[in-house]
Amino acid sequence: MAGYNKKAETAHVKAEHNQHDEEHFREKHLMLDPLPRGQMNDMVMESMYTTSWKFWVVFAILSVIVAWGLFYSWGRMILEGLGIAGVNRPAYWGIFLVNTVFWIGISHAGTFISAILRVFKAEFRRPFTRAAELMTTFGLVQAGFSIFMHMGRVWVFYWLMPYPNERMLWPNLHSPLTWDLLAITTYLLSSTMYLFLPLIPDLAMARDRSTGWRKNFYKILALGFRGTEGEWSHLRNAMSIFAFAIIPVMFSVHTIVSWDFAAATRPGWNSSIFGPYFVVGALHSGMGAVIMVLAVVRGTMKNMKYFIRPEHFDAIGKLMLIISMTWAYFFFNDYMVQWYGGDKWTHMLLHFHESGPMGWMWFAMLIFNIAIPWAVLWNQKWRSTPWIVFIVGLLINVGMWFERYIIIPISLSINRMPFTWRLYHPGVEIPLGIGTLAFFILLYMAASRLIPLIPVWEVEEGQMAHELKKFGRETVVTVSELE
C-alpha cells in the first residue's frame, strides 16, 4: 500500500519515537488497530441489540409515512386511475420514472463499492461493504415500487414478463422497457445473493451468540455454516465469482435504463452518450448516499465509531470527487454534442432547460453536482468530517434527482408539436415519492437491528493481514496476501 508508506514517512518526520508512530497509525487506521476477536464480535452484537426510544419513535413515524405515502396513496391511484397524479400530455412520464432512475442510481454505489473495491483489493472497503450492499437491495425495492406505480394497469404487470401462456404472447424484445424489467430483476436477484454470501459467516457468528427467536432466525439464515476450511474455500470461490460477475451486470442495468430515453425519438433524449452518462450519474448519487448512510450509522449506532473512521470518509470522499469530475465531463459532452447537432427542437429544449420556468433547477443541479463537491472534497480535513460529507452527499443526491427531473418531465414538456406544449405539475407523485424514501429508511433501520451491519470476519481478516513492521528506526505497514 503506497499510501500507507507515504503516510508512514511523513509521520516519521513528525514523531520522534517509533512508539508515537505506532499510536498514530492505530488511531487512524482500523486495519492497524486490532481488537481481540471475541470483543469485536460482541461489539457488533451489542450494536444490533441496542435500540433507544429515539429509534422506535423514528421507526413509528416512518411506518405511518409508509402507510400513508406508499400504500394508501398507491391504493387510491390504482382505484381512481393515474388522473390523481400529475402526468399529462405531453409529459406522459413524471416523477415515477424520475424516482425509478434515482433509486436504481442509489443502488449502484452499493455494488460498486463492494464489488469493484473487492476485486481491486482496496483495504478501506472492509468495514462498510455490507452497509453499501444493503443499500443496493433496498434501493432496488424502491425502484421496483416506483416503476410499478407508473403503470396504468399495474394489476396486469406480469404481461411484461416472459411466461408460458396459451396464446404464445411474449413481451416485445424490441422495447427497452422489457429489457429494463429483465435487467432490474437480474440485478435485484444477483445483488441479493451477493449481499447474502459474505453475510453467512457473520450470521453464523450471530447464531452462536444469541438466544430465543433470534437464534432460530440466524440458524435458518446461516445455512449451518461452521467455519471449516472447506466451507471457507467454497464461500471465497462463490464470492469472487459474484464480485467479478456483478460488475458488468451493474453497468448494464443503468445503461439499459438510459436506453428508455436514448432509444426514443424525443429531442433531448436521443443521445448516444446516455449510457455511460447515466452509469456515472448513478455512481454519483450512489456514493453520496453511501456516505450519508455511513455518517448516520456512525453517529447513531453503538460501537460504530471504532469501525467507521474518518479514514473511510476520506477514501469515499476522494472517490466522490473523481466521480463528480467524471460526471461533469459527461454532462458537458452530452450537452455539447446535442447542441452541436443543430436540431432546432433540441436547441429549443436546451434553451428551455436553462431559461424556462424551471431554469433554477438546472443551475441548482450544476451547483450541487459539480461546484459544491469540487469546493469541499479537495480538502482532506473537510472530507474526513462526517457532518460535512453528509451535507455534500445530500446535496449531490438532490442535484442528481434534479438531473433526472430535467431529463424526464421537463424535457417532455417540449416536443415537435408546439400545440401540445405544457408544463408538468406533480400530484400524488409527491406522497408516493416520500413513501418510497421512508420505506427505504425503514427497511434499513430494521435491517440494522437484524443483521450484523459490519462484516466482522472481513475486518478481522484485514487486521490479520496488516502488520506494522520496523525496519531499523522506521515503522512500515505491510499487507500480506491472505486469499
Next chain:
Amino acid sequence: MAIELKVSEVKMGEAYVGKWGMVIDQDMCTGCQACVAACAMENNLSFVGETDSGYGRSMHWIRIERFWEGSYPEVKMTPNQPMLCQQCGAATCEPVCPAFATVHSQAEQLNLQVYNRCVGTRYCANNCPYQVRSFNWRDYKRPEPLPNQLNPDVTVRRRGVMEKCTFCIQRIHKAQDKAKSEGREVVDGEFTTACAQACPASAITFGRVDNPDSLVSQLARVHGHGVKHLEELGTLPNVTYFKGG
C-alpha cells in the same frame, strides 16, 4: 412487429405505399371542429371535463391545431392544422411497447392499439412525434342519456389504457364485409371516416392510397405540393397535408 423495410431501399414516400390514407387540405379547413365532435361520437371517446382538459388530458383522436405568426399587433393566423394519427408505415410507437399492445396490421397497413393488451406504460405516447395518442387517466363518467349514444362497433376503454385514431377501422371492415357479401371490391368513396364525413368544407378525403384512380391518390397528384409531417424522422406517414395552394 416492425415492417420489413430497409432504410436504404426506401426513398421517402416513393418506395413505400400504404393502403389506407388521407389527404387534408388546410386551406379549406375552417376550424369548425365538426371532425372532432364526429370522431368523439363515432369512437366512444370519453368526455374528460374542463379541469382535466385544461391540464392536457383531453381525449381527442383528432384535434385542430391553431397557430399564428408574428407579434401583436401584426398577428397573422396560419391555416388550421387538423392533427390525427398519421398511421405511419414505420411507426415509432410500435417497437417501444413492451407488451405488443400497439402493433402494425399487415392486412390494413394501419397502427392498431390493442386495448385489452395495454398495460399503460405510456411509452408509445412519449415516442410519438405527432403527440396524437390519448391516455385514459381516469374512468370518466357518462351521465345517463349519453350511454345510449355509444357506438356498438367500438370498444369502450377503461382507465389506464392508451388509445388513438384507428382510421375508423370499424367502418373499413363494415364496407369490406358488405362488398364481400355482394361479391365485389370496395368502391372508392363508398364509405369514409367519421371526420371526413362530418367535414362541411370537404377538407378531409379518405381512401386507398395504393389505388392510383382513387380520389385520395388523384388529389395527391393534382396538387403536387402535399407535405407529410415530420417526414424527416422516417416515420412514413400516410396522411398528406396541403397548405398555401
